Amino acid sequence: MAANSKYALITGATSGIGYELAKLLAQDQYHLIIVARHPAELSARAAEFKQQYGVDVITLEQDLAKPEGPFKVYEAVKAQGVNVEVLVNNAGQGQYGQFVDTDIDRELEIVDLNIKAYLVLTKLFLKDMVTRNAGKILMVSSIGGELPGPWQAVYHATKAFVSTFTEAIQNEIKDTDVTITKLLPGVTDTDFFNKADMEEAKMVKEGSKADPAEVARDGYQALMAGKAEIISGLKNKVMVAASKLMPDSLVAENMQQQAKPSGQ
Secondary structure (H helix, E strand, C coil): CCCCCCEEEEECCCCHHHHHHHHHHHHCCCEEEEEECCHHHHHHHHHHHHHHHCCCEEEEECCCCCCCHHHHHHHHHHHHCCCEEEEEECCCCCCCCCCCCCCHHHHHHHHHHHHHHHHHHHHHHHHHHHHHCCEEEEEECCHHHHCCCCCCHHHHHHHHHHHHHHHHHHHHCCCCCEEEEEEECCCECCCHHHHCCCCCEHHHHCCCCECHHHHHHHHHHHHHHCCCEEECCHHHHHHHHHHCCCCHHHHHHHHHHHHCECCC
16 A cells, blocks of 8 residues: 555445445545445445545444444554545434433444544544644534434434534644534435434425435535535525524424424
8 A cells, every 4th residue: 555545534434425425535536444334335335436436445344332443443544554634424323212212222322423433533533633734524413413303312412512522623723734524414315214213203204305425525525625514405504594593492392393203
């Protein structure tokens, strides 16, 4: 591997927004380090990226919800002797239902994946980037991080962490050449809602879903331009702007109406 080769690490890279971001990076001749839990999916995507774009692909089979998962990813990258020029924190999951009814063990897994994995990977790779005074990080968050989320209370709360965490470290590194970009999609046509058992929610069943390729393109352009934040989609921009003018209780009630099971 050439010492001057550009490498990008993408978590959750085998489907949805992460897969589309990996394609965009490969098109720009970034070699890829793709992280996911399922070896067959990793192998299939690696073969696809190599064949289509002629880039090197390192696959890391790792469960980022496990305490040691993010640390093992960093150790594996260091063992390969490559520098990560772009880090894409994308892997995330949710759980649908009222908080009094949902599974606490599942929710703790979601906290570990959506918060702890972002925190650990960002810290480890950001330290290297600041030392080199070069690098870019994309935090795939959600407009949910800007809004209280009945029926998805824990997921929205994890994304609120990502939002304020990102804004704080953006300020801390503002005098370096490293940039961190926050991508805020809305409802997107991915497997997220199936995994979250959320397909009956009104916003999913009756609403329009964004194309993950368009969301990825928005995020990628903002990342490359070094922008602090991009809300993907006009409807989502309007929703976030309007929510800042309303009392939180009213925003929560609006979200409750959109999130509750269709037909209720």
